Amino acid sequence: MTVQPLQVPPGTFRRRFDLRGMGRQVFSRRPRRLYLIVAAAVFVLVAWGVCTVYVKPNEFAVKQVTVGRHKGILPEVYYPGLHFVSPGTERLHVFPTDIQSLDLTSDPKERPKDDKRVTPAINIQTSEGYTVTVDVSVLYRIEDPYKVLTTIGPGKLYEDALVIPRTEQILRKRLGELDAEEFYDVNKRATRARGAREELNGELVPNGIRVTHIFLRRYEYDARYQAAIEQRKIQDQTVFKNIAEAELAAATAERDRVLALGQAAIRVELARGEAEKKKLEAEADLYSRRQRAAGDLAVSLAEAEGTRLENEALRGVGAENLVGLRMAEVLRGTKIIVVPTDGEGGVNPLDLRSALKRFDVKGGP
Numbered sequence: 001m002t003v004q005p006l007q008v009p010p011g012t013f014r015r016r017f018d019l020r021g022m023g024r025q026v027f028s029r030r031p032r033r034l035y036l037i038v039a040a041a042v043f044v045l046v047a048w049g050v051c052t053v054y055v056k057p058n059e060f061a062v063k064q065v066t067v068g069r070h071k072g073i074l075p076e077v078y079y080p081g082l083h084f085v086s087p088g089t090e091r092l093h094v095f096p097t098d099i100q101s102l103d104l105t106s107d108p109k110e111r112p113k114d115d116k117r118v119t120p121a122i123n124i125q126t127s128e129g130y131t132v133t134v135d136v137s138v139l140y141r142i143e144d145p146y147k148v149l150t151t152i153g154p155g156k157l158y159e160d161a162l163v164i165p166r167t168e169q170i171l172r173k174r175l176g177e178l179d180a181e182e183f184y185d186v187n188k189r190a191t192r193a194r195g196a197r198e199e200l201n202g203e204l205v206p207n208g209i210r211v212t213h214i215f216l217r218r219y220e221y222d223a224r225y226q227a228a229i230e231q232r233k234i235q236d237q238t239v240f241k242n243i244a245e246a247e248l249a250a251a252t253a254e255r256d257r258v259l260a261l262g263q264a265a266i267r268v269e270l271a272r273g274e275a276e277k278k279k280l281e282a283e284a285d286l287y288s289r290r291q292r293a294a295g296d297l298a299v300s301l302a303e304a305e306g307t308r309l310e311n312e313a314l315r316g317v318g319a320e321n322l323v324g325l326r327m328a329e330v331l332r333g334t335k336i337i338v339v340p341t342d343g344e345g346g347v348n349p350l351d352l353r354s355a356l357k358r359f360d361v362k363g364g365p
Contacts, residue, residue: 043303054078075146077361093154095145099212102163104171105135117159122168124175130225132183134175138167140204140211147208158209166203167302169334170196171214183219194234 055061059076063067065071067089078092103110106121124132140163142148152158173194182188193214200211221229 009341018143027133042044046091049085051084052082053094054082055092055094058098059094059097059100060097060145061094062149064093066091066092066150071144073150077145093145093149096147097142099139099141102140102159102167103136104138104168105217107135109281117164119164119168122173122176122218127179131222132175132178133220134171134216136171137169137213137215137217138163138211139213140209142208143205143210144208147206151207154204156206161206162204163209166200170200171205171257174199180221180225181232183221184233189216202315215288 053061055078057080059080061083063074063076063078063083063085065074083092101116103116103118104121105118110118121133121135124134126132141156141321148158151160175194178192193216197211197214200214204211315332
């Protein structure tokens with residue numbers, strides 16, 4: 001059996017080699033495109049971060065141009081939001097818009113928090129020569145960032161270069177006008193604090209900063225003078241207490257006197273009212289008795305008049321008949337009358353004339 005050699009068309013192996021090369025080219029182009037996309041995204045993000053500045057809601061900013069014909073600090077104020085800046089030639093200086101706090105205290109418990117600035121308490125030399133250590137809180141805010149940047153400088157330079165030194169200087173001056181005992185008077189302390197605030201604003205407002213409040217929180221005297229002034233204040237308060245107690249005793253006595261007078265007046269008025277009541281009752285009783293006596297008198301007179309008239313009537317013509325009729329009424333119902341029939345007083349029932357005569361009845365004409 002004869003084996004025939006395999007006939008392979010010319011160019012077959014070359015064709016297979018070319019397909020493999022094309023596959024390698026396709027697979028090598030895909031990661032290159034991915035790298036380009038990632039590099040473009042990174043470039044955009046970097047450019048975005050370099051060319052833009054975000055101003056927070058509690059901030060505002062002023063732009064400074066370092067190159068070009070508009071070189072310098074621009075007066076325009078940039079408020080919260082995203083703002084474009086040219087890298088290398090422009091810069092935004094950001095300042096806070098909210099209230100800033102400056103505490104002057106030596107208390108170790110009061111440590112700086114966030115942007116709160118804490119400096120040592122100030123020593124005040126009173127007009128008497130005593131030293132008083134005062135803790136103060138100063139509240140202020142930035143009104144014009146352009147003035148702050150142009151007159152003082154960027155960042156927190158306004159605190160170290162203007163607010164802190166001028167606050168300490170003016171407070172020492174104003175509070176030093178008080179003597180040691182006047183620190184106990186809240187009205188005088190408040191007056192000096194207001195004066196210090198007005199004087200401080202006279203220097204800070206032209207630089208774009210305004211002080212809103214100054215609080216004198218605590219003050220401590222020299223230990224030697226502290227004991228002496230406390231003892232003096234205790235004595236003064238004792239005197240005031242005694243005076244107040246004396247005034248209270250006098251007021252109590254006056255109150256008792258007025259109360260006694262009032263009670264006496266009440267009793268007098270009650271007695272007067274009772275007497276007036278009894279008087280009215282007596283007058284009413286007298287009037288009642290008089291009216292009753294007058295009525296009884298009128299009734300008695302009327303009865304006497306009636307009796308008189310009746311007597312006169314009985315003495316008139318026909319009165320004997322009337323008496324006889326009444327005697328007949330008296331004897332009505334009588335069934336038996338026993339009378340003597342003989343003697344001087346004897347009664348003859350058949351003799352009517354003698355019977356009428358006995359009853360004092362006169363005959364007619």
